[in-house]
Amino acid sequence: ETGVTQSPTHLIKTRGQQVTLRCSSQSGHNTVSWYQQALGQGPQFIFQYYREEENGRGNFPPRFSGLQFPNYSSELNVNALELDDSALYLCASSLDPNGDQPQHFGDGTRLSIL
């Protein structure tokens, strides 16, 4: 069984640039959620994708956007990068969107904004 994989593992960008992070869900999982983890904090929910549609969003501005593809993989796009966007970005997949199954996480992408 293949787990959740994320790419790239590390990324350095400058303010104002745009970034795309990628995630492959665990096999058999149709729901993907994205989280941002700042230093010393727990992960914060950005949004969830189910059946290629956004299925819930946390308190993040519209410059955070995403996609889900027919094979359930997903992308997180962030436009107009700000210094505060420096964080670990985690992708998690689950069997369904209903909240009664555990989410399984990838190892994350460490994004640094200079």
Next chain:
Amino acid sequence: DQQVKQNSPSLSVQEGRISILNCDYTNSMFDYFLWYKKYPAEGPTFLISISSIKDKNEDGRFTVFLNKSAKHLSLHIVPSQPGDSAVYFCAATYTGANSKLTFGKGITLSVRP
């Protein structure tokens, strides 16, 4: 407003003894609770979960207790092993339209040999 609180930032225990990690929540809508373990440079790993219809769930050395009236849950690790040293996150959600997890800030557990 932190809906899931892990008030102790760290815990140190002797190998072989019990580790008790605590978590409190404020949102009474939460009905599914999870514990994750995180090593440096890795993503969180799912450990154990509990539904609000239960007050205890056990999996090997790990037991989670839920006290709904106190809005409190705890993770017990018995016996603790040095490999258990990691950051432990408590998370909560409510079943429904989506499964957004709300996390606490985490507790760093150190198990001394």
